[in-house]
Structure formats: C-alpha cells, structure tokens
Amino acid sequence: MHGDDQVGEGVPAELAVFLRGAVDGRPVTIASSVCAGCGGRAFCVLVNSSGAERECSGCGSRAFIADSEEYWNEESWEDDEPCAAGCPCGSEEFEAAVAFSLGDDGSVRWVTVGMRCTKDGFCGIYADWKIDYGPTDHLLTMV
Template sequence: MAINIEGEWWKGDSAADIADYLEELAPGGYPIHTARPSRCLDCSSAVFSIELDAGGVCARRICSACGRHAFLLDSEDYWMADDDGSGPEKISCPCGSDRFECTIGFSFREGDEEIRWVSIGVRCVEDGILGCCSDWQIRHGPGSRYLLDLV
C-alpha cells in the first residue's frame, strides 16, 4: 500500500490507500480520526458508481456488480432535487471511468466524540487516481455516531 504523488494526480495501489489520502488531505480542515470502506449490503462488492445531488453535498452509490442503490450516510435525509430535471451528477475520473472504490472518512468533535465532518474518498479502479468527491459538516448531535454504520 503506497500512494504515488508523482504526476498530476495522486494514485493508490489499493482501496486501503483512500484512508491515507483522506488523512493527508484533511477535508474541511479537520483531521480524519477513522475511515471505513463502503461495501454493498446485497453482494459485498466494493466497486460503485457515485452520484451527487444538485447541491453536491449528498451522495449515493450504485453497486457495479448488482446495481443496488444506497445513500451514503444521512444523504437520503438531505438529498436536493435539481431545478432543471437533469438528475443527479455521476462523478467520473479524469480517465473517463465511473467505477470507484469508496471509503468514508470521519472527523470527530473534540471532547465528545460526535461526528463533526465526513468526507467521501474514492479510488478509480481503472487507474488508481484518488479523490474526495464530496464532504460536509454534520450539524446534528448528540447521537451522530450512527453514521459510522451507514457507509
């Protein structure tokens, strides 16, 4: 497991590199305290296409193996419809692929261990390019730790 930082894009050898990438990136300016890989509940696949809502701060995944749709974290509660009817935006890698491994990074508030910030890290399965397709602040709590189980 090693991240290659040479060239235009950071690349990882495996899905485990996503957590290291998020730790280095510190989206939102907060450290990543824990990261959890995403798996399909139906078939256990770890490869997905990812869609973002109109606001770009909610995400859902579509399993590349079985086609199951699942919202990531609390995205279903806040999903924003687009005004022009074009539908959600599917993310794509600079190489053109839309197949990614996905890991969610969590930053906790100091002192109470409630979740402060979440980050959706991805790794393209075609060329290994790493990225963070979305991140957002968690404003509710206490009780935000249930999100750890919704990756």
Template sequence: MAAAVHGASFDDLAAFLRRAEPGGHPVDEVRECVCRSCAGRRFQVQVAAITSAVRRTCLDCGQQAFVADSVEWWDDDAEVGSCACLCGQEAFAAAVGFSLHEPDEQGGRDVRWVVVGARCLACGLLGLYEDWKVRWGPSGYLLDQA
C-alpha cells in the same frame, strides 16, 4: 495544482482521506464502502452538490445506498452528477472519512465532518468527491453508513 495521487488498495485510499482535513479538522476514522446486499466493492458514485449528498450504486448487484446522512438531504429533482475519473471511467472503490468531536461523558463520539473519496478502478487515481459538515447529534451512528 497538486500532483495526482494513485493507489491500488483501500489502505492507499484511507491514507489519502486522512490527509484531507475537511473543514480544517483531522479525519479520525475511514470506512470502506461495501455493498450491504452482495458485499461488492465496485461503485458508481453520484453527488447532489447543492445539498452535499452522496449516493453509491453497486456495480455488481445494482443496490443503491446513501452515504452518512445523505438520505436526509437527497433531492431527486436536484441536479445530480455522476463522478468520473480524469481517465473517463466511472467505476470506483469508495470510502468515507469522518472527523469526530471529542468523546462525550459516555465515550460516544459524534460526527463533525464527512468526506467522500474514491479510487478509480481503471487507473487508480484517488480523488475527493464531496464533503460536508454534520450540524446535529447524536450522529455517531453515521460511522456505519459508509
């Protein structure tokens, strides 16, 4: 079992995500989750594991947002679980790591793989909560869907 990793900032979480190598590919970009409504950075994170979809809820204003292409795969009738830290808390700072394909002729890069990580706001424990492969393109716009 790997040793627990703790952090205190987005930089710590980003470094943790860069080591993830989802699907055996390097994480090329990490984007911090920021509420589009209030610029909050405290979230409850929910995962629909069967469909590999993630939704975050801002703990400051209640605004919900889907991560990357999760809106396409979310099923309200499916089993959805709220992420919880080993310390029992459910409030997180979250970030999304993206593995990218090589640039196309125009210099654009499609997303190959998505990995969602979070830092517990109570104890600082860093964790990976979901990852999935993106099998379609163009998908570069997903970088703005953290």
C-alpha cells in the same frame, strides 16, 4: 495518519492516506463502502455538495452515504443537482471510503467521501459536508 485515527478493514491504503491528507487535523474514522446485497466494493456514485448515493457495479443495489438521503430531493438540488462521479481517465467505477472527522466528544462533525478509480487507481475527494446535529453514531455505519 493521526494517532487517534481508525481505519476500517478493506480500505485501500492509498485511499486511506489520501483521505487523511484531505481532512483537518481532527481524528477520523475511515470506513470502506461495501454493498450489503453482494459484498461488492466497486460502485458508480452520484454526488453533489450535500451528499452521495452509490450503486453497486455487481448487483445494482443502491445506498446513500451517511445522512445523504435526508437531503436527496429536488428542493435541495436547486443549483446543485447530483451528477455521476468521474475519473480523469473517463471511468465512472470506484472503490469508495468515507472519512468521518470527529469532534472532541467523539461525534461526527464532517463527512468526506473519497474514491479510488478501479481502472487507474486515481484517488479524489468527491463530496464532503458538515454535520451540525447530534447524536451522530448512526452515521458511522452508513458508508
């Protein structure tokens, strides 16, 4: 882990380490996905190269990760239609966390979505995209 990293409550340790290893050398803030409706931490997730949308396995509530909703439309999908994330074991249910890579000024520069399979613990990076606008503080709460 980088000395300036911040890992939020509830992020599985192996997923935090995996995310840290998958991003560049910049400091990161890692936050766990938690359903606002029921507090659940298991999700089915649709992903493409420009975003991710999660659906709570407990209550079915849906939420976009970071700024995904802005790019979640058929025009943006031309050759990149979202598909269900899947584990090599066949499961489609995950714990999710996001690593926000931070620039020198503390703004979010990159969003990396990591997931840990609830069935076998496999960790993977399922989506990541660059942020090239500001301000970005609102993204840190959209996990």
